[in-house]
Amino acid sequence: MISRQDVEHVARLARLALSDADLERMREQLNGILGYIDKLRALDTTGVEPTSHAVPLVNVMRDDATRPCLSPDEALANAPERSGQFFRVPKIIEE
Amino acid sequence: MSAVATEYETVIGLEVHAQLATRSKMFCGCPTTFGAPPNSQTCPICQGMPGVLPVVNRRAVELAVRAALAFGLRVNPACRFARKHYYYPDMPKNFQISQYEEPLAEDGSLELEVDGAPRRIGIQRLHLEEDVGKLVHEGDFATALSSLVDYNRAGVPLMETVSRPDLRTPEEAAAYLKAFRAVLLALGVCDGNMEEGALRCDANISLRPRGSTELGTKVEIKNLNSFRNVQRALSKEYAHDYRYFPEPDLVPLQMDAAWVESTRAALPELPRARRQRFVSQYGLPAYDAGILTQSTALADYYEAAVRAHPANPKALANWITSELLREVDAADDTAIARSGISPARLAGLVLLIDDGTISGKIAKDVFARMLASGEDPAAIVKREGLTQVADAGALEALVDAAIAANAKAVADFKSGKTAASRAVVGQVMKASGGKANPAMVDRLVQEKLSRM
Numbered sequence: 001m002i003s004r005q006d007v008e009h010v011a012r013l014a015r016l017a018l019s020d021a022d023l024e025r026m027r028e029q030l031n032g033i034l035g036y037i038d039k040l041r042a043l044d045t046t047g048v049e050p051t052s053h054a055v056p057l058v059n060v061m062r063d064d065a066t067r068p069c070l071s072p073d074e075a076l077a078n079a080p081e082r083s084g085q086f087f088r089v090p091k092i093i094e095e
Numbered sequence: 096m097s098a099v100a101t102e103y104e105t106v107i108g109l110e111v112h113a114q115l116a117t118r119s120k121m122f123c124g125c126p127t128t129f130g131a132p133p134n135s136q137t138c139p140i141c142q143g144m145p146g147v148l149p150v151v152n153r154r155a156v157e158l159a160v161r162a163a164l165a166f167g168l169r170v171n172p173a174c175r176f177a178r179k180h181y182y183y184p185d186m187p188k189n190f191q192i193s194q195y196e197e198p199l200a201e202d203g204s205l206e207l208e209v210d211g212a213p214r215r216i217g218i219q220r221l222h223l224e225e226d227v228g229k230l231v232h233e234g235d236f237a238t239a240l241s242s243l244v245d246y247n248r249a250g251v252p253l254m255e256t257v258s259r260p261d262l263r264t265p266e267e268a269a270a271y272l273k274a275f276r277a278v279l280l281a282l283g284v285c286d287g288n289m290e291e292g293a294l295r296c297d298a299n300i301s302l303r304p305r306g307s308t309e310l311g312t313k314v315e316i317k318n319l320n321s322f323r324n325v326q327r328a329l330s331k332e333y334a335h336d337y338r339y340f341p342e343p344d345l346v347p348l349q350m351d352a353a354w355v356e357s358t359r360a361a362l363p364e365l366p367r368a369r370r371q372r373f374v375s376q377y378g379l380p381a382y383d384a385g386i387l388t389q390s391t392a393l394a395d396y397y398e399a400a401v402r403a404h405p406a407n408p409k410a411l412a413n414w415i416t417s418e419l420l421r422e423v424d425a426a427d428d429t430a431i432a433r434s435g436i437s438p439a440r441l442a443g444l445v446l447l448i449d450d451g452t453i454s455g456k457i458a459k460d461v462f463a464r465m466l467a468s469g470e471d472p473a474a475i476v477k478r479e480g481l482t483q484v485a486d487a488g489a490l491e492a493l494v495d496a497a498i499a500a501n502a503k504a505v506a507d508f509k510s511g512k513t514a515a516s517r518a519v520v521g522q523v524m525k526a527s528g529g530k531a532n533p534a535m536v537d538r539l540v541q542e543k544l545s546r547m
Contacts, residue, residue, distance in 0.1 A: 067124025
């Protein structure tokens with residue numbers, strides 16, 4: 001069972017500010033999802049490799065060759081704020 | 096103090112991040128060139144735009160496998176990438192692609208020497224990951240209102256190796272890093288440039304009662320020039336909850352056993368083996384061999400000089416360690432090539448000493464001229480008329496003159512102070528402009544004084 005504290009913790013990791021009502025709603029929904037996963041867990045998966053891909057491919061690689069980049073202006077086009085050619089973000093360390 | 100020192104011991108483990116020497120990034124074709132203008136080396140993939148697909152750089156995998164084999168790690172038959180999540184603006188996508196439960200390689204070691212004693216330091220694992228962006232502060236740190244981000248470095252291929260907590264002193268930690276770097280340079284896996292951040296090190300340090308096998312409370316000391324790491328240190332509670340999960344956009348890597356073996360067979364001679372060979376093959380003291388194998392370029396330089404003048408490997412080592420390395424940085428892999436003195440020319444200089452053409456003293460002057468002009472030593476000796484005077488008649492005249500001018504030294508010698516002959520020898524050498532053959536002068540002076 002997912003507790004209210006679990007939801008608060010995960011919300012904080014994702015930097016989400018949730019109201020009390022949201023926290024409760026998320027707790028219920030997450031428990032619903034986990035309940036479904038418990039059903040899957042009832043299956044016997046002994047000896048079955050955990051699936052991380054739907055396609056059975058391995059070793060998809062590329063040669064070490066460079067390709068054209070975005071121009072700095074293109075790279076910064078979506079930035080809410082910029083300073084020269086830098087992305088500008090809120091100051092990182094707060095006491 | 097000493098009581099404390101005997102009760103506790105320091106336990107150090109090192110995490111080293113090495114930038115792999117590739118042209119392009121780990122998962123996209125952006126170049127990895129250092130020092131490019133901010134945000135000029137990014138693309139939708141390393142910017143983490145929706146819908147893009149990363150693709151593994153084959154060269155990065157090959158380099159990491161080469162390093163893994165050199166450290167004796169077991170290359171896992173299969174490995175996988177994972178997303179390491181954290182909320183911090185140095186990665187545009189809010190996760191870093193790394194390897195977690197299934198790293199590229201595990202269980203190896205690095206052999207090093209600390210104060211002449213061999214130490215084997217375990218290496219727990221080696222995995223691939225991508226570097227993150229660089230944060231700088233706008234203006235003064237204390238008053239800055241915002242941080243600035245450059246994503247050129249985001250996505251650059253890194254190899255992280257985690258040592259076992261086998262290190263006990265800062266000296267051992269430094270020796271580990273030095274030996275580690277030398278191996279990577281010899282392999283061509285990383286350029287080792289620490290100022291450009293191509294090799295970075297974090298230390299995990301703890302104290303425990305001596306004799307205890309349990310590790311004490313661990314303190315992580317990160318690269319403190321990295322703000323992200325400071326941040327992590329400050330908010331530890333959340334920093335280690337990375338919610339790793341398998342990277343769904345990358346398929347697993349499977350290592351072909353035959354390919355791994357051929358990579359192992361193609362490994363170059365590593366610095367430690369080369370050092371031991373220098374001792375056995377050239378009769379060098381271990382200390383000199385250690386200096387000469389600090390970098391591949393330096394060791395190659397030495398061996399090229401030995402090939403040009405095989406008769407005197409010891410003298411060549413002495414000239415490099417005591418003269419050449421006064422001028423060039425032994426640890427800088429490219430400095431030796433810029434010195435202007437080729438291995439063949441250094442060999443030529445030692446040959447001129449060995450065949451009696453010039454004295455060791457004159458050779459130092461010739462060396463200084465070689466450094467300045469890059470000229471051939473024989474040409475300098477010829478032009479400057481520095482050829483040693485070994486003609487007995489000419490030397491005898493100089494010795495006679497010196498004896499005549501040093502009545503006190505002669506009297507001292509006759510009264511039993513044999514060391515007084517040195518003053519006469521010195522006088523002759525001075526009068527010859529350093530060109531007199533010192534051994535011949537010494538013999539002539541001894542003979543003449545004894546007969547007086």
